[in-house]
Amino acid sequence: MNDLDTKTWFSHQVEEHTDSLYGYAFRLTRNRADAEDLVAESVTKAWSAIESLKDKSLFRSWLLRILHNSYVSQYRKKKIRPVELSYHDALDNNEEDDFTEFLSEMSDDFLTWWGTPEREFANKVLQRDILAAVEGLPEVFRTVVALVTVEGFSYDEAGEVLGIPSGTVHSRMKRGRTLLQKALWEHALEAGIITNNKTEEYAP
Amino acid sequence: MSKKNDTPEVAEIGCLEALDGLYAYIDGEMDDPMARAKIEHHLGHCSACYSRIELENLLTQRIQKSAKGHAPESLRNRLQDVLGKL
Numbered sequence: 001m002n003d004l005d006t007k008t009w010f011s012h013q014v015e016e017h018t019d020s021l022y023g024y025a026f027r028l029t030r031n032r033a034d035a036e037d038l039v040a041e042s043v044t045k046a047w048s049a050i051e052s053l054k055d056k057s058l059f060r061s062w063l064l065r066i067l068h069n070s071y072v073s074q075y076r077k078k079k080i081r082p083v084e085l086s087y088h089d090a091l092d093n094n095e096e097d098d099f100t101e102f103l104s105e106m107s108d109d110f111l112t113w114w115g116t117p118e119r120e121f122a123n124k125v126l127q128r129d130i131l132a133a134v135e136g137l138p139e140v141f142r143t144v145v146a147l148v149t150v151e152g153f154s155y156d157e158a159g160e161v162l163g164i165p166s167g168t169v170h171s172r173m174k175r176g177r178t179l180l181q182k183a184l185w186e187h188a189l190e191a192g193i194i195t196n197n198k199t200e201e202y203a204p
Numbered sequence: 205m206s207k208k209n210d211t212p213e214v215a216e217i218g219c220l221e222a223l224d225g226l227y228a229y230i231d232g233e234m235d236d237p238m239a240r241a242k243i244e245h246h247l248g249h250c251s252a253c254y255s256r257i258e259l260e261n262l263l264t265q266r267i268q269k270s271a272k273g274h275a276p277e278s279l280r281n282r283l284q285d286v287l288g289k290l
Contacts, residue, residue: 115256149264
């Protein structure tokens, strides 16, 4: 492929994946202007490093990795949240984390509901509340949910983007999806979409 | 001696073990056929875990619908400029 062909191919690829790039950038930055800056900057960086892309079929994950690393090195410095760092440290130090132990930290009321959910619950919550629950996840979980659930990446591909083993992606998926449901459950209780029978039963 | 059944017996697992592997199962990441068979066997017998997987699948569809968006026109125009200068 000559330079002109490469440039044409690169431009088509960027255009094809712009929604994906912006969606992931927005999940990271949670801000439209920052997301646009991040995508534009990442595309420029990607073109500079095009020689490093050996397998062209991996373009999307390769570019998302560049985007993710750009975010980590620049944007994150401005917006670090201590709670997210503690999650990150805990997971990095304990990749074979115990899901049962994680569940044991949840309230009994939530676990009772979580153990026997009604399918209709997912239909009752509003789209905007689902989106808000995704946006509200700590960053380490938000990124895997964005890549695996939203973008449809495999655990290996998501691990490539994030620079972590696929086992850690799996671990974060379990925790992230559980936290997401906890947030939706709490919202549904507040909104009266579901009732907490146990709480009502034992209320004084 | 004749075999009574050629199908290997699937070991029973509890709800916690099933839930631990549920996301890998849903996401198509469970490569081990025996691990998959254990989950499926459990789901066939446990209505609570079956409800959970139904809820998870429905929630996955709704997350995709909520979160999949379109890039703004301003970004598309900006990228055209960036790509035009390469």
